Amino acid sequence: MKTQIKAVHDILDTFYPPEISFLERRNPFQFLISVILSAQTTDERVNQVAPELFGRYPDAGALASADIEDVKRIIHPTGFFNAKAKNIIACAQAVQDRFGGIVPTGMEELLSLPGVGRKTANCLRSGVFGIPGIVVDTHFSRVVERVFALGTRDPEKVETFVCSNLDETCWNRFSMTVNLHGRQICHARGEECGVCPIRGLCASGK
Numbered sequence: 001m002k003t004q005i006k007a008v009h010d011i012l013d014t015f016y017p018p019e020i021s022f023l024e025r026r027n028p029f030q031f032l033i034s035v036i037l038s039a040q041t042t043d044e045r046v047n048q049v050a051p052e053l054f055g056r057y058p059d060a061g062a063l064a065s066a067d068i069e070d071v072k073r074i075i076h077p078t079g080f081f082n083a084k085a086k087n088i089i090a091c092a093q094a095v096q097d098r099f100g101g102i103v104p105t106g107m108e109e110l111l112s113l114p115g116v117g118r119k120t121a122n123c124l125r126s127g128v129f130g131i132p133g134i135v136v137d138t139h140f141s142r143v144v145e146r147v148f149a150l151g152t153r154d155p156e157k158v159e160t161f162v163c164s165n166l167d168e169t170c171w172n173r174f175s176m177t178v179n180l181h182g183r184q185i186c187h188a189r190g191e192e193c194g195v196c197p198i199r200g201l202c203a204s205g206k
């Protein structure tokens with residue numbers, strides 16, 4: 001399995017551009033809030049509301065004392081805005097009160113923040129701090145389940161499977177290329193196996 005997953009990594013690494021980013025690059029705090037907002041919506045929607053949100057509330061201190069109705073208005077296009085507004089303000093308050101306004105890098109500290117799960121934590125750690133991590137979202141779990149016939153898309157099982165079979169130096173790049181592969185070729189419906197560069201290695205290729 002290790003040889004197969006490394007081969008998939010190498011092909012996708014060559015196939016996709018060296019620089020891949022879905023959310024616009026921002027400082028750690030703004031990136032963290034952007035990732036929380038990206039749940040159940042597109043990255044384009046988050047990028048659309050980000051300039052006004054971070055223009056008015058650029059750091060943890062500012063967002064911690066924000067008027068929630070104003071925040072709801074700004075992030076409305078991202079959906080689930082009531083819960084998200086509550087979460088990002090609570091997250092800002094926790095960062096401000098417990099970490100002096102500096103976003104922590106440790107997994108346990110990040111998971112203790114409101115609205116932050118493993119996907120968000122790994123996304124921040126790998127995307128901003130360069131710490132090895134596997135970011136399991138719906139695209140990633142779908143592609144991995146299909147290619148390796150995992151029989152599950154459970155995020156923790158998918159993460160464990162990849163971490164156990166791929167060197168950690170490859171994790172961050174693999175997260176990005178597999179995610180992009182799911183968006184561009186291995187769609188949820190109508191996967192384009194005919195143009196897929198890893199069809200020869202895929203258990204579900206047609």
Ligand code: SF4
Pocket residue numbers: 143146147185186187191192193196197198199202203204205206
């Ligand atoms: S061969 Fe088909 S199912 Fe397999 S990764 Fe490529 S597009 Fe997805």
